[in-house]
Amino acid sequence: MIRPPLRAFAALLGLAASTSPGQLASDPLIHQRWFEARTAHFQIYTCGPTQEVTRLAVRLEQFREAYSLLAGAQAVASPPIIVMAFPDRDSMQPFLPLRDGNPAQLAAFFNRGSDENLIVLYLSNSDSLEVIFHEYTHLLLRHNEPFWPLWLDEGMAEIYAPFTVVGGDRARIGQRLEHHLQLLAQQPLLPLKKLFAVTRDSPEYSEREHQGIFYAESWLLAHYLMLGGNPAHQAGFRQLTPLLRQGWSPEKAFTTALRTSLPAMEAELRRYLAGGKFQPLELTVRVRLDLPQAMLTRSLTPEEVCFRLGDELLHLGRLEAAESYFRQARKLAPASPLPFEGLGRLAAIRQQPEEAVRCFQQAMQRGPVSFLDHYLYAQEKYALTAHGPDQYTRLEGEPAAEIRAELQKSLKLMPDFGPAHSLLGFFEMVQGEDLAAAEQHLTRATQLEPENYSHLLSLAQVQVARNNLEAARRTLASLRLPYVAGEVRARAKDMLRQIGPPADAHPSSD
Numbered sequence: 163m164i165r166p167p168l169r170a171f172a173a174l175l176g177l178a179a180s181t182s183p184g185q186l187a188s189d190p191l192i193h194q195r196w197f198e199a200r201t202a203h204f205q206i207y208t209c210g211p212t213q214e215v216t217r218l219a220v221r222l223e224q225f226r227e228a229y230s231l232l233a234g235a236q237a238v239a240s241p242p243i244i245v246m247a248f249p250d251r252d253s254m255q256p257f258l259p260l261r262d263g264n265p266a267q268l269a270a271f272f273n274r275g276s277d278e279n280l281i282v283l284y285l286s287n288s289d290s291l292e293v294i295f296h297e298y299t300h301l302l303l304r305h306n307e308p309f310w311p312l313w314l315d316e317g318m319a320e321i322y323a324p325f326t327v328v329g330g331d332r333a334r335i336g337q338r339l340e341h342h343l344q345l346l347a348q349q350p351l352l353p354l355k356k357l358f359a360v361t362r363d364s365p366e367y368s369e370r371e372h373q374g375i376f377y378a379e380s381w382l383l384a385h386y387l388m389l390g391g392n393p394a395h396q397a398g399f400r401q402l403t404p405l406l407r408q409g410w411s412p413e414k415a416f417t418t419a420l421r422t423s424l425p426a427m428e429a430e431l432r433r434y435l436a437g438g439k440f441q442p443l444e445l446t447v448r449v450r451l452d453l454p455q456a457m458l459t460r461s462l463t464p465e466e467v468c469f470r471l472g473d474e475l476l477h478l479g480r481l482e483a484a485e486s487y488f489r490q491a492r493k494l495a496p497a498s499p500l501p502f503e504g505l506g507r508l509a510a511i512r513q514q515p516e517e518a519v520r521c522f523q524q525a526m527q528r529g530p531v532s533f534l535d536h537y538l539y540a541q542e543k544y545a546l547t548a549h550g551p552d553q554y555t556r557l558e559g560e561p562a563a564e565i566r567a568e569l570q571k572s573l574k575l576m577p578d579f580g581p582a583h584s585l586l587g588f589f590e591m592v593q594g595e596d597l598a599a600a601e602q603h604l605t606r607a608t609q610l611e612p613e614n615y616s617h618l619l620s621l622a623q624v625q626v627a628r629n630n631l632e633a634a635r636r637t638l639a640s641l642r643l644p645y646v647a648g649e650v651r652a653r654a655k656d657m658l659r660q661i662g663p664p665a666d667a668h669p670s671s672d
Contacts, residue, residue: 191253191471192490196462201455207462207470208247210285216457218247221291222281224451225325228333229302242576245281246474254284257471259478272297273477274304276581276611277534280477296323306403308613309645311412312367313357314402316377317384321443330450336389336442342378346435349375354424354431357383358412386434387420389443395420409643465495472504476511484508499525503535510538518542533575537582540568544589554592565589580610584617591624600624615641615650622657631661 194209201219203226208215222245248254251269258265270283270290279301283290299322300307300315307315324337352366357379360366366376386392387399398420405415417423422430462470472487485508492501506521522539525531544565548554557565569586572579587603590596604621611617618637625634634657641654 206245210249214285243279248284309406313380317380320381338440345378465491469500499528515542515545533572536572583607
């Protein structure tokens with residue numbers, strides 16, 4: 163049975179108290195002078211001072227440019243990055259994630275998604291960019307997330323967080339972080355075995371706060387290995403990721419790559435901390451980072467403001483509050499496609515495909531829509547053809563042509579949108595008319611989102627359909643590693659069993 167990829171626009175958790183459109187009509191924030199400031203890689207929406215917005219745009223582009231030159235363009239490929247830049251903390255307060263029914267106490271946050279990445283901050287906060295750079299580093303390093311232990315993921319994010327441009331072609335990372343050093347002076351280090359065992363469910367971990375001994379020690383260990391001045395450790399640190407990618411356990415990979423025991427490394431780490439010398443790393447890149455950034459600006463209409471605020475709430479799972487903004491936008495501009503785009507996205511999250519299709523159709527009748535809405539329309543239209551959970555069959559005539567055309571429109575507008583490549587590849591595989599195109603799209607999806615293993619499962623299916631069994635075995639073998647989720651490993655193992663071993667393979671106990 164052919165199984166579809168996971169729905170990219172999956173349901174989000176958390177609801178806010180409902181706000182009526184009548185209440186929103188008197189919201190002074192909507193009637194501020196909002197504008198869009200668009201740079202090469204960021205779309206900033208704000209009603210703040212233009213000078214502060216320009217500084218923000220420059221810092222964001224400098225960070226991305228420096229990282230991309232060091233890590234390669236493929237490492238930073240991602241969906242669009244939307245920045246909601248509020249003028250102050252009070253105006254940002256109603257648009258924060260909820261905790262226990264109340265807005266979280268956050269100075270800024272970064273929300274990752276397969277459709278878009280969202281930065282939310284207020285402009286008068288000088289510390290917000292350190293928080294944003296921490297989270298942005300997670301996005302840039304996301305290809306390592308499946309196999310990196312949590313200490314390494316968070317430690318590297320803390321290394322990059324205090325990013326500063328110090329010259330035309332030079333930037334600095336890895337500066338002293340005084341809040342970590344103060345904590346490390348007050349609390350004993352965790353044994354490395356315990357540090358390596360921390361997961362996202364552990365009490366020591368809080369991605370919301372970036373505080374506590376886990377974060378401090380993760381930063382300290384990453385700083386020592388990367389910047390501590392020991393050439394042997396720096397060489398060993400470079401060998402750590404390849405071993406982890408092969409499926410080695412964090413402890414075995416660490417002791418093998420660094421050629422030391424955990425107790426010995428703990429002793430070195432205490433000496434490094436006591437020494438108090440934490441030299442930053444100065445990076446030289448091939449372009450000037452201090453050149454003016456090209457930035458286009460345009461004013462937003464009130465309905466666009468409502469749409470952007472509603473979309474931000476939508477990505478936080480505050481669905482009822484988002485709906486109020488979309489309905490207010492429809493009241494302000496019933497001929498605009500934006501309110502119906504928002505309501506269509508909302509219906510897709512709520513897994514209401516009939517309503518989603520109806521809203522997207524109304525949006526398209528009113529004007530051009532975004533790459534995401536073409537994709538979601540195709541996704542929800544296709545979902546309506548399923549005969550049951552995971553049961554898709556070949557479509558004929560106009561329904562097939564429309565779904566294919568909408569996905570192609572999405573990719574024309576956003577060529578590097580992984581979910582559209584994945585769904586179009588799956589669709590073409592089910593249709594069976596162009597398996598080469600199916601494999602091409604699924605291969606591209608795995609390149610754009612290698613951490614999304616559903617793409618690899620679909621790719622293996624189309625390789626089997628093309629009778630390229632050896633390629634399918636290689637694809638599925640990559641899903642048998644210990645860090646891959648158990649359900650995915652089980653599906654990969656089941657597919658390998660159905661394919662059977664190569665003709666010249668020796669008997670195996672597996």
